[in-house]
Amino acid sequence: MRKTLDGLKFSLRFMLHTACVSSGGADTRVLVVDDEENISYLLSVALRNHGLEVQTATSGAEALQLVRLFNPHLVILDVMLPDRDGLAVLRQMRRESIDVPVIFLSVRGAVDDRVTGLALGADDYVVKPFSLEEVLARVDAQLRRVGRDKRRARYEVGGLVLDDPSHRVWVDGEEVHLSPTEFTLLRYLMAHEGTVLRREQILNHVWQYDFDGHSTIIEPFMSGLRKKLERNGQRLIHTVRGVGYTIRQS
Numbered sequence: 001m002r003k004t005l006d007g008l009k010f011s012l013r014f015m016l017h018t019a020c021v022s023s024g025g026a027d028t029r030v031l032v033v034d035d036e037e038n039i040s041y042l043l044s045v046a047l048r049n050h051g052l053e054v055q056t057a058t059s060g061a062e063a064l065q066l067v068r069l070f071n072p073h074l075v076i077l078d079v080m081l082p083d084r085d086g087l088a089v090l091r092q093m094r095r096e097s098i099d100v101p102v103i104f105l106s107v108r109g110a111v112d113d114r115v116t117g118l119a120l121g122a123d124d125y126v127v128k129p130f131s132l133e134e135v136l137a138r139v140d141a142q143l144r145r146v147g148r149d150k151r152r153a154r155y156e157v158g159g160l161v162l163d164d165p166s167h168r169v170w171v172d173g174e175e176v177h178l179s180p181t182e183f184t185l186l187r188y189l190m191a192h193e194g195t196v197l198r199r200e201q202i203l204n205h206v207w208q209y210d211f212d213g214h215s216t217i218i219e220p221f222m223s224g225l226r227k228k229l230e231r232n233g234q235r236l237i238h239t240v241r242g243v244g245y246t247i248r249q250s
Contacts, residue, residue: 029053031056031057034076035080035082042132073143074139074142075100075101076135079117090104101145103124103126123142157249181206185206189245189246193248199218234250236248
C-alpha cells in the first residue's frame with residue numbers, strides 16, 4: 001500500500017506542476033467512494049485540479065445518500081467498503097434507475113472479478129495500484145460517452161461576462177481585474193446561475209479545505225466581488241440567509 005500511495009503522490013505532484021486542464025468543466029460532478037483516506041484525498045485533489053466538482057464518501061450507505069443528493073455525473077467506487085461492498089452499492093443504484101457511469105476501483109484484479117463488476121453494470125474497472133493519469137483518462141472517456149466532455153469557455157449573466165480560457169472578466173464591456181480566488185469563486189457561481197449554492201459547497205470547491213461550517217472566509221470575497229461587479233444599482237450576487245449564495249439578474 002505504501003508503494004501505491006507514493007506512486008499516487010508522485011503523479012499528483014506531476015499533474016499539479018504541469019497544470020492539467022480539464023475536459024469536463026467545473027459544473028461536472030464526480031463522486032469518489034473509498035474508505036482509504038489517503039487514496040480518496042489524492043483522487044479528489046487530482047479530479048478538482050482536472051476542473052471537476054468532487055464529493056467523497058467512505059461507506060456504501062454514505063455513497064448511496066450522496067448519489068441521490070449530489071446527483072453526480074460519474075461515480076468512482078471502491079469495491080471493498082466497510083459496511084457493504086461496491087457491488088451491492090451498484091446493484092442498489094441500478095434498482096433505483098440511477099444509471100450514471102461507474103468506475104470500480106479494486107485490489108481484486110482477476111478476470112472473474114472484472115467480469116462480475118462489468119456484468120453488474122459498471123462501465124470500467126481499475127485495479128489498484130493505479131496511476132492517477134490512468135484514472136483521469138478513464139474518467140474523461142466516460143464523461144465523453146455521456147456528453148459531459150465540453151468545457152464551457154464563456155459565461156454570461158446580464159452585462160457580466162467571464163471568459164475561462166483567457167481568465168478575463170468584463171462588466172458592460174469594461175474589463176474587471178480579479179484575483180485568482182475571486183475568479184474561481186465567480187466562475188463557480190456563474191456555472192450554477194440561478195442555483196443557490198450552500199456555504200459548504202462553495203468552501204469545498206473554491207478553497208478545497210475542510211473549513212468549519214461557520215467559516216467567515218466567504219463573506220469578504222463576496223463583498224469584494226460585489227464592489228467590482230455590481231454597478232448602477234444592478235445586483236447580481238444574492239445572499240440566501242441560512243443557506244448560501246446565488247448569482248442571477250435582479
